[in-house]
Amino acid sequence: MKAFATLLDTLVYTTSRNRKLALIAEYLRTTPDPDRGWALGALTGELDFPGVKSSTIRNLMKDRIDPLLWSLSRDFVGDTAETASLLWPGDGVPDEDPPSVSEAVEFLAHLNRSTALKELPKLLNRLDANGRFALIKLATGGMRIGVSARLAKTAFAQTFDVSVDEVEEYWHALEPPYAELFAWAADGADPPDVSNRPMFRPFMLAHPLEETKVDLRDYAAEWKWDGIRVQLVRVAGETRLYSRSGDDISATFPELLDVLPIDAVLDGELLVRGETQGGEAGGAASFNALQQRLGRKTVSKKMLAESPAFVRLYDTLILKGEDLRESAWEARRESLEALVPDLPSSHFDISALVEARDFDHLAEIREGARDDAIEGLMLKRRDAPYIAGRKVGLWYKWKRDPLLIDCVLMYAQRGSGKRSSFYSDYTFGCWDGDPDDGAELLPVGKAYSGFTDAELRKLDKLVRQTTLNRFGPVREVERTLVFEVAFDSVHSSKRHKSGLAMRFPRIHRIRWDKPVHEADRIEALRSLVRE
Amino acid sequence: MSAPFSWINPHPWGVEVVPAGVWIDPSRAVDKALVTHGHADHARGGHGETIATPETLAIMELRYNTRAGAAPVAYGETVRLPGDVDATFVPAGHVLGSAQILLEHAGERVVITGDYKRRPDPTCTPFEVIPCDVFITEATFGLPVFTHPPIEDEMAKLLSALDSTPEASVLVGAYALGKAQRVIAELRAAGHEAPIYLHGAMEKMCRLYEEHGVHLGELRLVADHTKEEMQGAIIIAPPSALNDRWSRRLPSPITAMASGWMRVRGRARQRGVELPLIISDHADWNELTETIADVNPAETWITHGREEALLRWCELNQRRARALALVGREEEDD
Numbered sequence: 001m002k003a004f005a006t007l008l009d010t011l012v013y014t015t016s017r018n019r020k021l022a023l024i025a026e027y028l029r030t031t032p033d034p035d036r037g038w039a040l041g042a043l044t045g046e047l048d049f050p051g052v053k054s055s056t057i058r059n060l061m062k063d064r065i066d067p068l069l070w071s072l073s074r075d076f077v078g079d080t081a082e083t084a085s086l087l088w089p090g091d092g093v094p095d096e097d098p099p100s101v102s103e104a105v106e107f108l109a110h111l112n113r114s115t116a117l118k119e120l121p122k123l124l125n126r127l128d129a130n131g132r133f134a135l136i137k138l139a140t141g142g143m144r145i146g147v148s149a150r151l152a153k154t155a156f157a158q159t160f161d162v163s164v165d166e167v168e169e170y171w172h173a174l175e176p177p178y179a180e181l182f183a184w185a186a187d188g189a190d191p192p193d194v195s196n197r198p199m200f201r202p203f204m205l206a207h208p209l210e211e212t213k214v215d216l217r218d219y220a221a222e223w224k225w226d227g228i229r230v231q232l233v234r235v236a237g238e239t240r241l242y243s244r245s246g247d248d249i250s251a252t253f254p255e256l257l258d259v260l261p262i263d264a265v266l267d268g269e270l271l272v273r274g275e276t277q278g279g280e281a282g283g284a285a286s287f288n289a290l291q292q293r294l295g296r297k298t299v300s301k302k303m304l305a306e307s308p309a310f311v312r313l314y315d316t317l318i319l320k321g322e323d324l325r326e327s328a329w330e331a332r333r334e335s336l337e338a339l340v341p342d343l344p345s346s347h348f349d350i351s352a353l354v355e356a357r358d359f360d361h362l363a364e365i366r367e368g369a370r371d372d373a374i375e376g377l378m379l380k381r382r383d384a385p386y387i388a389g390r391k392v393g394l395w396y397k398w399k400r401d402p403l404l405i406d407c408v409l410m411y412a413q414r415g416s417g418k419r420s421s422f423y424s425d426y427t428f429g430c431w432d433g434d435p436d437d438g439a440e441l442l443p444v445g446k447a448y449s450g451f452t453d454a455e456l457r458k459l460d461k462l463v464r465q466t467t468l469n470r471f472g473p474v475r476e477v478e479r480t481l482v483f484e485v486a487f488d489s490v491h492s493s494k495r496h497k498s499g500l501a502m503r504f505p506r507i508h509r510i511r512w513d514k515p516v517h518e519a520d521r522i523e524a525l526r527s528l529v530r531e
Numbered sequence: 532m533s534a535p536f537s538w539i540n541p542h543p544w545g546v547e548v549v550p551a552g553v554w555i556d557p558s559r560a561v562d563k564a565l566v567t568h569g570h571a572d573h574a575r576g577g578h579g580e581t582i583a584t585p586e587t588l589a590i591m592e593l594r595y596n597t598r599a600g601a602a603p604v605a606y607g608e609t610v611r612l613p614g615d616v617d618a619t620f621v622p623a624g625h626v627l628g629s630a631q632i633l634l635e636h637a638g639e640r641v642v643i644t645g646d647y648k649r650r651p652d653p654t655c656t657p658f659e660v661i662p663c664d665v666f667i668t669e670a671t672f673g674l675p676v677f678t679h680p681p682i683e684d685e686m687a688k689l690l691s692a693l694d695s696t697p698e699a700s701v702l703v704g705a706y707a708l709g710k711a712q713r714v715i716a717e718l719r720a721a722g723h724e725a726p727i728y729l730h731g732a733m734e735k736m737c738r739l740y741e742e743h744g745v746h747l748g749e750l751r752l753v754a755d756h757t758k759e760e761m762q763g764a765i766i767i768a769p770p771s772a773l774n775d776r777w778s779r780r781l782p783s784p785i786t787a788m789a790s791g792w793m794r795v796r797g798r799a800r801q802r803g804v805e806l807p808l809i810i811s812d813h814a815d816w817n818e819l820t821e822t823i824a825d826v827n828p829a830e831t832w833i834t835h836g837r838e839e840a841l842l843r844w845c846e847l848n849q850r851r852a853r854a855l856a857l858v859g860r861e862e863e864d865d
Contacts, residue, residue: 012796076676419801
């Protein structure tokens with residue numbers, strides 16, 4: 001556990017990607033099985049201990065420190081695991097040896113919600129502050145140490161000199177501590193046999209188009225739909241649905257699990273049915289409607305009936321056992337077009353191509369698109385194979401230009417992680433009438449991105465200097481600052497007092513110069529609603 | 532008779548001693564000021580008269596280039612102020628010359644700590660506990676997560692980072708007044724004899740410390756030396772220079788920072804610090820609470836810092852306390 005704790009602690013402070021890779025490689029090389037496998041599972045976020053949640057840690061602390069002192073500390077530190085590791089009583093030398101990673105994992109796996117409160121302290125007492133931080137991170141997941149799953153896998157591949165794409169191929173069929181993976185990569189055993197498992201294949205992704213212009217003879221255009229990117233996999237009759245990050249979300253969308261009639265791996269956009277948005281085979285609702293269904297472990301019948309999901313297909317990776325990924329996009333598209341008529345139209349349609357005379361014509365079409373289910377355009381190279389990750393020149397995304405509105409800063413909340421103790425999440429509002437005539441501001445959205453670190457420091461200072469009220473981690477500020485806010489679309493919403501909700505709001509510009517009474521009114525925002 | 536302690540009047544810009552017509556650490560220019568120590572958020576120029584320890588006055592002279600109105604008071608010495616107020620300067624253990632100020636009037640005793648710490652520090656006189664009725668304490672690190680480890684541990688971390696990378700250098704961000712000299716003195720105490728390189732902004736203050744009898748060993752200016760010469764060396768710079776273009780002249784520096792804020796990972800990451808050194812010239816949570824218990828005042832007033840948590844601790848321990856809101860007292864670099 002000491003080596004793992006040191007690894008996490010060092011990774012936290014390391015910014016260079018190469019240095020991170022080297023640190024993880026060093027750990028994987030020098031740590032025995034199965035410790036290193038568990039650690040890899042922890043770094044990639046694959047471990048799950050149902051008995052220990054963030055709430056378990058909070059409950060443990062409840063008996064050990066005054067609740068107000070806890071919440072003030074948690075609020076400042078910005079991370080529950082770190083706060084608990086610092087506030088755990090008795091920072092003297094632990095009287096027992098620290099547990100190994102495997103011992104800790106086994107211990108955690110046997111805990112349930114009620115035994116955890118009694119048992120977990122025994123383990124925490126055997127560790128110093130760094131060890132406690134590592135243990136709690138291990139137990140509750142969500143490392144937030146600046147290491148993505150992809151980076152950890154890349155480190156694994158580099159350590160043992162194997163291809164990271166191959167690692168990705170096997171990854172989703174295997175489980176921590178990845179004995180087969182280490183046997184193959186480290187000891188030269190046969191690769192893991194994954195042919196009969198419905199596993200996730202890494203997605204092909206796009207670069208933003210930026211200033212590039214492409215020739216439509218080389219690139220096909222299609223709409224970029226505003227749902228969630230999914231991969232539907234059927235192997236030996238068993239179907240699974242994966243999200244963009246490779247998470248198995250089958251349970252959230254059960255209606256898609258028995259409708260694919262053949263074994264295949266398909267790439268598409270998951271949308272829910274709705275009346276308002278045009279599409280080829282029936283409409284899709286706005287992202288708002290889809291959002292109601294995301295993140296649920298079980299789905300009610302009512303929800304299934306009201307917002308049924310379907311997949312708008314983009315691509316075919318594997319069809320009836322044949323891997324098409326090496327083929328050109330054109331050939332894969334042909335297979336897809338041939339396949340779609342055999343699929344139930346209730347659950348599938350195809351993402352139609354956008355026909356344009358040339359690039360300028362396409363730009364015109366993009367300008368005209370204000371359909372809420374469309375985020376922009378995708379440009380795909382006609383002769384490109386399906387390659388995992390982002391490869392320059394093959395796929396481009398060309399998002400719609402954002403909408404802009406001037407809002408006034410009203411509240412600020414402290415961020416977490418790297419931004420803990422900085423007021424970095426901003427709630428802003430628009431006027432509900434003429435501000436010179438006594439109008440009030442109504443909150444319309446919240447944003448925490450779109451500014452530089454230097455701007456963040458300046459904003460944080462402004463918040464501290466102009467605080468009117470404090471509500472826990474939130475401060476209400478004097479109305480002095482205008483943000484030009486960019487957003488993708490705006491919808492009616494019952495959740496907000498203004499009756500409006502923005503999608504992807506971010507700070508576009510900070511208008512230090514602009515008087516607040518010149519900020520926009522609610523009507524201006526409302527006029528941008530398309531529903 | 533007036534209400535208890537009504538002769539002490541805290542304002543956002545300083546503490547007013549009403550009958551004497553003087554201010555403690557005012558952030559505006561006043562006729563007569565009592566200054567606890569030389570940090571910019573406590574000591575500013577432009578007062579008609581400044582009463583402080585000789586060391587603090589020397590620091591202020593260095594920073595503001597004037598000695599006009601300087602009235603030195605030694606540790607333990609009492610000055611009689613108008614309106615029957617006595618002021619005594621007592622060591623605070625924060626930086627060279629730092630003092631708590633004991634004020635006595637009408638049989639009531641008030642102590643203003645300024646900034647302080649209880650740990651040993653080779654560069655300044657240690658904190659003394661003085662009994663009083665009202666204890667006005669700082670609370671910079673007034674959260675229970677802030678516990679500063681023994682400085683020897685942090686020095687060991689720094690020296691082992693230096694040993695592990697002979698080609699590189701370790702660049703330590705440290706506040707120019709106090710922290711820098713303490714880090715250097717502790718490095719010497721840990722047996723590090725090699726020359727230590729300084730950012731130009733550190734030079735004069737280090738010399739001032741030396742003149743006051745604090746030995747810092749061989750110090751060199753970064754500007755006078757080549758990259759090769761600085762390989763394997765410790766370099767000390769103000770925190771603002773850490774990610775500045777200035778650091779490009781150093782041989783592949785590991786960025787370290789000596790600050791109490793380094794206890795929290797997020798704080799270190801915000802500043803791009805690779806080697807956090809938890810070293811502070813302020814009292815940590817345990818020192819703050821132990822000091823309140825040691826002084827055992829009738830009332831504790833809490834200023835600049837995280838007042839809420841310390842206020843809560845006082846409440847939980849049945850101690851009378853209130854928070855004062857003084858402005859401009861956030862020492863982010865400490």
